[in-house]
Amino acid sequence: MPYKKLEEYNIQVTDDVKERYKNIIEDLGENTERDGLVKTPERAAKAMQFLTQGYHQDPVEILESAMFKESYNEMVIVKDIELYSLCEHHILPFFGKVHIAYIPDGQIVGLSKLPRIVDVFARRLQVQERLTEQILDCINDTLKPQGVAVVIEASHMCMMMRGVQKQNSITTTSGFRGQFEKIETRNEFLKLIGK
Ligand SMILES: Nc1nc2c(ncn2[C@@H]2O[C@H](COP(=O)(O)OP(=O)(O)OP(=O)(O)O)[C@@H](O)[C@H]2O)c(=O)[nH]1
């Protein structure tokens, strides 16, 4: 089942993670018996399951559920897709925007499926580079378009709240397949997304 609903948290996982969060919160110097914190281990366990639900979802199934034969063979761009993911080194958020383009080769995909597969890969422990490639490869291998391009611009909380503490740096990653390996096509895409 591709989309996990809030009531579908795994009870066993919630219980296990809840107990571990309780220990972590106490180790960090807090009192898990005080009013505001009594339910926090359970809330955190559910939040983390939500934020990592991508491990249990199938992006190929999502794309294949809405592919349609069409002769349109110009560039299709969905830009400014909101991104929220977790850096695998610190388990802190990184967030920003994803821009996706593809040139169909006989079939198009339902537009909403592109942000949906972004979420499937983003809701895992990630690095921005791998996230970029996974989105790219999934579209390329499933839809088999003439070309596909992905650009991600993101800010990493692990570089903002801690570590180097740089508030304004933005990391850009990109990947291009097929027609987008040609400089003119790539430039047209970059121009259309305002880069
Ligand atoms: N390439 C890449 N690096 C990331 C990403 N998210 C976080 N990092 C980096 O992962 C690195 C982990 O480096 P370590 O030296 O092991 O960890 P650390 O001591 O906490 O490093 P600092 O963040 O520099 O304090 C850091 O440089 C992070 O900035 C990502 O998506 N891609």
Ligand SMILES: [Zn+2]
């Ligand atoms: Zn990090």
